[in-house]
Amino acid sequence: MSKLKLIRITTVPISLEKLLEGQLAYMKEYYDITAISSDKQRLEQYGVKEGVETYHIEQTRKITPLKDLNAVLKLYKFLKREKPLIIHSHTPKAGIVGMTAAYFARIPLRLHTIAGLPLMEAKGVKKLLLLVIERLTYRFATNVYPNSKGLYDYILSRRLTSKKKVKVLGQGSSNGIDTKYFSREHFSETDILQKRNEYNIPANEFVYVFVGRIVKDKGIDELVSAFTELQKKKINCTLLLVGPFEEELDPVSENTKIEIATNTKIITTGYQSDVRIFYAMSNALVFPSYREGFPNVVMQAGAMGLPSIVSDINGCNEIIVENKNGIIIPVKDRQVLFDAMKKLLEEKPLYTNLQNNARPLITKRFDQKEIWQILLNEYKMLQNNL
Numbered sequence: 001m002s003k004l005k006l007i008r009i010t011t012v013p014i015s016l017e018k019l020l021e022g023q024l025a026y027m028k029e030y031y032d033i034t035a036i037s038s039d040k041q042r043l044e045q046y047g048v049k050e051g052v053e054t055y056h057i058e059q060t061r062k063i064t065p066l067k068d069l070n071a072v073l074k075l076y077k078f079l080k081r082e083k084p085l086i087i088h089s090h091t092p093k094a095g096i097v098g099m100t101a102a103y104f105a106r107i108p109l110r111l112h113t114i115a116g117l118p119l120m121e122a123k124g125v126k127k128l129l130l131l132v133i134e135r136l137t138y139r140f141a142t143n144v145y146p147n148s149k150g151l152y153d154y155i156l157s158r159r160l161t162s163k164k165k166v167k168v169l170g171q172g173s174s175n176g177i178d179t180k181y182f183s184r185e186h187f188s189e190t191d192i193l194q195k196r197n198e199y200n201i202p203a204n205e206f207v208y209v210f211v212g213r214i215v216k217d218k219g220i221d222e223l224v225s226a227f228t229e230l231q232k233k234k235i236n237c238t239l240l241l242v243g244p245f246e247e248e249l250d251p252v253s254e255n256t257k258i259e260i261a262t263n264t265k266i267i268t269t270g271y272q273s274d275v276r277i278f279y280a281m282s283n284a285l286v287f288p289s290y291r292e293g294f295p296n297v298v299m300q301a302g303a304m305g306l307p308s309i310v311s312d313i314n315g316c317n318e319i320i321v322e323n324k325n326g327i328i329i330p331v332k333d334r335q336v337l338f339d340a341m342k343k344l345l346e347e348k349p350l351y352t353n354l355q356n357n358a359r360p361l362i363t364k365r366f367d368q369k370e371i372w373q374i375l376l377n378e379y380k381m382l383q384n385n386l
Helices: 013-019 023-027 041-048 065-082 092-104 124-140 149-158 189-198 220-232 256-264 276-280 296-303 336-348 347-365 368-384
Strands: 005-009 032-035 051-055 086-090 111-114 143-144 205-212 237-240 264-271 283-286 308-311 326-328
Touching: 005 065, 005 092, 013 032, 013 041, 023 032, 023 368, 032 041, 032 065, 032 092, 041 051, 051 111, 086 092, 086 368, 092 111, 092 124, 111 124, 111 368, 143 149, 189 276, 205 220, 205 276, 205 296, 220 237, 220 256, 220 336, 256 264, 276 296, 283 296, 283 336, 296 308, 296 347, 308 336, 326 336, 326 347, 336 347
Parallel strands: 005 032, 005 086, 032 051, 086 111, 111 143, 205 237, 205 283, 237 264, 283 308, 308 326
Antiparallel strands: none
């Protein structure tokens, strides 16, 4: 008996790679899966790795009406031909493209996961436009899954859709965390010292790490400013920025760019396919983002045994428990961020307590296979209720 068809769609393949790593390979035991995204070569590489079919549809992360309409039409034709039971979209652009095409193609189950809302930081006309897009996406979807309680509350408080459509699966997260993969046990002290030497970081120096896109709304301006203030106190520390710079959508300030380029204690690595050694060589994660869904980075760092400093936003404040496995600070507050960074470095009993709790608080709440099973159960329940 042939399997029912499941379509998963994101705007760019990196979202499939990082936000849903391993999940489609797990689901292919139960469904005939096709992954849809832009960047044909990278998408096809992902398909080979996960063992699923792929279909290329070019999409942009910006607001591009003509290109978006072409994407909707191409997807509509594909869906009419393939007739899947489920289409499940992630990321805002793939959401509106996927749900619009699926609605008009009369796909029975049209699911959209929300892992962050750009409109939360947008202003003026752009915010109004993004609100319209989100409302349309949810209107065309049969089910909407914010991946954190904070996003759930935000969506309902703004009346973006009806409560009966919205649900948080498990305790949040789109994909959970592979706690066996993200573990310090993979690295010896020799491995860590060698990696520190590679970046000229002394063995006894305190390392703050940030993992993610180097953009303004990740709080990089505040992070770099707070770190340079720490240096003025003659504290031996390094800031490690692991991730790519993005100049188009949300660049950091010119002052921040200059500081990063000239400060020998701020180290950038660019994009890294495997970030585990960078967690292992660090002492604490600093993640002062303005908005998130349910950030994998914070779960990864915790699984690697790192205390975290995070901003008081949805997702972050659901993973981190104040003074248990990290410190929660207000958004965009450079002074409080500085105080928290200084506190972790100077108050050894506090740091040790947070460090001891970091991994256990992740492993018991966000194990990846449990998250996958919860999603599979949701698919089956929806399927049985048709």
